[in-house]
Amino acid sequence: MNYRVYGVLGISSIMSNWNADFSGFPKTTFDGSIFGSDKALKYPMKKMWENEGEKVLYIKSLKISHDDKKNETSVVPRSLKERYEQLFGIEDLSKIKNTEDVLRNIFTAIDVKNFGATFAEEGNNISITGAVQIGQGFNKYADAVAEEQQILSPFRDRTKDGKGDEDKGEAKNSTLGTKIFCKEAHYIYPFVINPLAYSDYVEMGVTNGYTEEDYLRFKKTALVAVTSYATNSKVGCENELAVFVVTKQDTYLPNLSEYVVFEKNEEKNIIRLEFGDLLRELKDNIKSIEIYYNPYTTEIKGDVEGAKRYNIFTQKEV
Numbered sequence: 001m002n003y004r005v006y007g008v009l010g011i012s013s014i015m016s017n018w019n020a021d022f023s024g025f026p027k028t029t030f031d032g033s034i035f036g037s038d039k040a041l042k043y044p045m046k047k048m049w050e051n052e053g054e055k056v057l058y059i060k061s062l063k064i065s066h067d068d069k070k071n072e073t074s075v076v077p078r079s080l081k082e083r084y085e086q087l088f089g090i091e092d093l094s095k096i097k098n099t100e101d102v103l104r105n106i107f108t109a110i111d112v113k114n115f116g117a118t119f120a121e122e123g124n125n126i127s128i129t130g131a132v133q134i135g136q137g138f139n140k141y142a143d144a145v146a147e148e149q150q151i152l153s154p155f156r157d158r159t160k161d162g163k164g165d166e167d168k169g170e171a172k173n174s175t176l177g178t179k180i181f182c183k184e185a186h187y188i189y190p191f192v193i194n195p196l197a198y199s200d201y202v203e204m205g206v207t208n209g210y211t212e213e214d215y216l217r218f219k220k221t222a223l224v225a226v227t228s229y230a231t232n233s234k235v236g237c238e239n240e241l242a243v244f245v246v247t248k249q250d251t252y253l254p255n256l257s258e259y260v261v262f263e264k265n266e267e268k269n270i271i272r273l274e275f276g277d278l279l280r281e282l283k284d285n286i287k288s289i290e291i292y293y294n295p296y297t298t299e300i301k302g303d304v305e306g307a308k309r310y311n312i313f314t315q316k317e318v
Helices: 038-051 080-088 099-106 110-115 195-204 212-228 276-281
Strands: 003-016 062-067 072-077 116-121 124-129 132-134 137-139 146-156 174-193 237-248 260-263 269-273 286-293 298-301 307-311
Touching (some): 038 137, 038 212, 080 116, 099 116, 099 195, 110 116, 110 132, 174 260, 286 298
Antiparallel strands (some): 003 174, 116 124, 132 174, 137 174, 146 174, 237 286, 260 269
């Protein structure tokens, strides 16, 4: 692959919670701006790859843990070492002293090939800067507000049974829980793909580098992974925008998400792409521009010369 790719990925969140902090509320900066981390976007992509049978190293996998002293079992996540051994059929990673073999293996994992890796295991301390770099996705909808909803559980709380002087006998009522969500939010993530990130590893002979095939697999997944990923808190989260600007290898563009504006309208939402002038001045260095969006809910405005527009769901030209 002899070109760079710059772009943005847009996620709509309707009555859902795209990326919560430890309090359960949507992540915010110190000034109250709602944002989603790059990890929140990468996770559904990894899950989609895993479901398609690809090797994914950096994703939670579970195992049964046996405690012989207590005669108990529990379900726990695997460590990185255990995940590596499971994924690549290795009996004991600590016995492998050839780091080249470890590198060859982890580069066959699709998430490592895209996003890089920090592999800190005894005897194999490896740090790989990914060819695909995704930034933080800030919500562009000014009126986004988090709401908290009470939920009634079908079960009573057994911790209340016969506890304390005033609480004798069984608990009489079901427990209450909460669900936190945004009525509406629209996140815009910037990304850049630099295929030269793995040049040193290509020289070592442990990978063939970031190829056009790798890019096309990333692009295919980036367009649909959020829509396909439906958990309780993520139902209502969908891919609504994707822009791919393919440039010559020596072309450097700023963060394109800073040039994206979201406006609420009665009939359709409006997303303004305000990087048209910038790209026009660099048109000799730009190979192609593709804009994918949801035409049923969204109107794209902004004069982006030479851009082709596609339905993000059908991926047919609009």
